[in-house]
Amino acid sequence: MGFQLFDLTGRRALVTGSSQGIGLALAHGLAAAGAQVVLNGRDRAKLAMAAAGLSDAETLAFDATDHEAVRAAVDGFEANVGPIDILVNNAGMQHRAPLEEFPAAAFEKLLQTNIASVFHVGQAVARHMIGRGRGKIINICSVQTALARPSIAPYTATKGAVGNLTKGMATDWAKHGLNCNAIAPGYFETPLNAALVADPAFCAWLEKRTPAGRWGKVEELQGACIFLASDAASFVNGHILYVDGGITASL
Numbered sequence: 616m617g618f619q620l621f622d623l624t625g626r627r628a629l630v631t632g633s634s635q636g637i638g639l640a641l642a643h644g645l646a647a648a649g650a651q652v653v654l655n656g657r658d659r660a661k662l663a664m665a666a667a668g669l670s671d672a673e674t675l676a677f678d679a680t681d682h683e684a685v686r687a688a689v690d691g692f693e694a695n696v697g698p699i700d701i702l703v704n705n706a707g708m709q710h711r712a713p714l715e716e717f718p719a720a721a722f723e724k725l726l727q728t729n730i731a732s733v734f735h736v737g738q739a740v741a742r743h744m745i746g747r748g749r750g751k752i753i754n755i756c757s758v759q760t761a762l763a764r765p766s767i768a769p770y771t772a773t774k775g776a777v778g779n780l781t782k783g784m785a786t787d788w789a790k791h792g793l794n795c796n797a798i799a800p801g802y803f804e805t806p807l808n809a810a811l812v813a814d815p816a817f818c819a820w821l822e823k824r825t826p827a828g829r830w831g832k833v834e835e836l837q838g839a840c841i842f843l844a845s846d847a848a849s850f851v852n853g854h855i856l857y858v859d860g861g862i863t864a865s866l
Contacts, residue, residue: 642654698747755800
């Protein structure tokens, strides 16, 4: 069977928050493995630009934090275009501030963007997958699913929640033929991390702290995503796959 296990030809993958960064890189990886990719975000212009760099890509604009909008968009797409076989819940945001001064509004926005979106989109897509008896859901966690750092306690809380929501999805939906897993990236050069990438002191700390000795490149997440989206992961469920250069393995 060989590499046919990883072949995604004939399958359609929806990636939320995929107009840039990790989401767009994962979309490119899934497309290279044969999947037809559906890009999602709120900014239609950014989506169109991202889709232009992918052959045969589709776009589906909706706000992943709006339950009714998500449901309408997913149900409409399934009815008018076709099934979503693979879902990557990637939409997320960051806000940095000391915990004792963290704005309540920013905390609520993190909850909605990082946790509620995974529930809203996951549920909307899974309802169709359950009816077909198959489907792959991949949630994007973080090293902060397991570890904390100063000034991002609420973000850490949200990513811990996504890890456990992934386990809950597997527990409820594996019996329906769904595989629900997560990827937990370490530190990657992305727009979300631009402030850290530009900070020489942080870069020096990270290179010393990470056994691999460097930042990750977003393309290095593609293999994990293709694996979890493919038949090669048919008996993998509720798993959080850390792709972090060894940072969670080492003190």
